[in-house]
Amino acid sequence: MPTPSLQAKRAYYAKVRQSNYTASLRLAGFDTTPADGERKLPSRESLRSAYRCEV
Template sequence: MEKLSFQAKKAYFAKHRKSNFAASLRLEGFTTSPNDDHKLPTREAALMAVRQIKA
């Protein structure tokens, strides 16, 4: 059996984590599509948004 690199392992788990999350959303009744790939905001952008809400 060939050894997998650390990057290959990370990619494998990221792919399966994403598909498991999509499956759990479908089970809860949400509609999903394979193209639902939204990027999360950066930490700085999230902090700025929270600061604007508090002000």
């Protein structure tokens, strides 16, 4: 049996990580849909600008 490539391993672990995250949200009582896993997270800079205090 051939060993899987590095790209295949990364894709597998990304899929498992997303599945585990969705399962943990369900266990915590949040309503989730499969579409929740497909959304991209906001960039770090956009989060910083949203929470930055303007004095």
